[in-house]
Amino acid sequence: MAQDHDHRHDHHHNAPPSDTAMRVKALETLLSEKGLVDSSAIDAVIELYETKIGPRNGAAVVARAWCDPDYKARLLKNGSEAIAELGFQGVQGEDMLVVENTDSVHNIVVCTLCSCYPWPTLGLPPVWYKSAPYRSKVVRDPRGVLEEFGVELPESVEIRVWDSNAELRYLVLPQRPAGTDEMTEDQLAELVTRDSMIGTGLVEAPTS
Amino acid sequence: MPLLTRDIVGGLVAGGASCRMDADVVPKFKAGDKVVTRNINPASHTRLPRYVRGKRGTITHDHGIFAFPDTSADSGTHSDPQHVYSVRFEGEELWGKDANANACLYIDMFDSYLEPAES
Structure with a gap:
């Protein structure tokens, strides 16, 4: 302290x-x-x-992946190296796996054993991520947890829960919202929320 | 002189401390293999959560070789290097008929946690 x-x-x-x-x-x-x-x-x-270290780092990674297909390919193939290209690396991000949301797959991350979390890209975890209710429920009832976060997905979308119980740390690559074709990488990064990179949220297009 | 001083914080945080080990260990499994997790209940440290013990899953990826935490926790040094895989479990295998529709779980599993499943 x-x-x-x-x-x-x-x-x-x-x-x-x-x-x-x-x-x-x-x-x-x-x-x-x-x-x-x-x-x-x-x-x-x-x-x-x-x-210095927080979810704005992860948002920069996501926005880059949305704008640069080659970067996205590298990111999904070797997360740690591609994230380090933007200068983010170190404790609790040594071995990263980036998992991509698509029209047919939605990913959501938890650590059921403690509170493992990708620090270089997301910073320190929110209290709810470390809480027993989230950790115990999301593996058994991910759709119920998503609903609590205001996210409802059709049954046609496969929900993949990633338990970061051991060596890997996970970052969700959320879907780029429709209607953002004209936006710059920096503007896109502003849209990306922490929860969307844990998988408990979606990225929304700006309303105005 | 304290072990942790202000001037080394930046380097420590940026450097990290992967448990990846440079060792020559043959993997017991490959992507696509069907496996069953061992039902072990050690009183000591393990990264094998109860809810996946004795369950059938499929290897999806081999992430390489890491120190085995169950023994490293005891010895205090990186030891017993072995492969870590992503293993996929279907919702119904873990939760029976109470499972969510179209949901599954991926988790990091060490060779020592797994046995081949009879197909």
Whole structure:
């Protein structure tokens, strides 16, 4: 946790800290006291994931794949290498598999054993991705989970659930929405949501 | 001197730490092979979730050779290198008649988790 407490946000200072906050504090104190980590290194990690590494990286990958068929072919063949072409690589993205949504296949990603997630392209996972209800239900009833996210797909579309239980990390390549032919790569990247790259959402064309 | 200092964070995060191993290991399976997962229930670490134990699936891709977490977790070093495959399981195989229509599951499986299925 950052040493400099940020007081711009709104919370009650008299409320007891959550169990997670307590556990993190205890772990950080132990690691510091044993001389294993420098607390400014923890700040550096947080800074990195707050400002540099997040789903905008994945969106750039998706937009490039939509605009450049050769890049898309490389991306589907060797995800890690093609993603590294755009400068995204490293921890939790060492061995990437990019799975493509089509008119007949929809992919959705989970880690049933913990919270494995492709950090270089999507950043840190949202809370619901790590929650037991999502992890246990999506393998058994993916259509029900999709419905909870407001996505309804016909039975003719095969749902593929990818359990990233071990070595591979998965990025969903969502379908490019219709009516976006005139848009630039940068404009397209703006449309791509985090959830569409996990598979719990679809990319929508701009409404105006 | 702490092991983790501010100046090495960037390099560590960008470098990553793949469990891929440079070893000469013959794969036991190839894409298209029918397999059945072992029904093992170790008290120690495993990446074989309960819901796929003892189930029949099909190898779709061989991703190469990785350290085996079940033994690496114990030894503390990358050990027992073996092939990791994508294995596809049909919804009904995992969930019976309660399965969603036209849904399936893909998961990373190590050689040690798999046996050939009689076709």
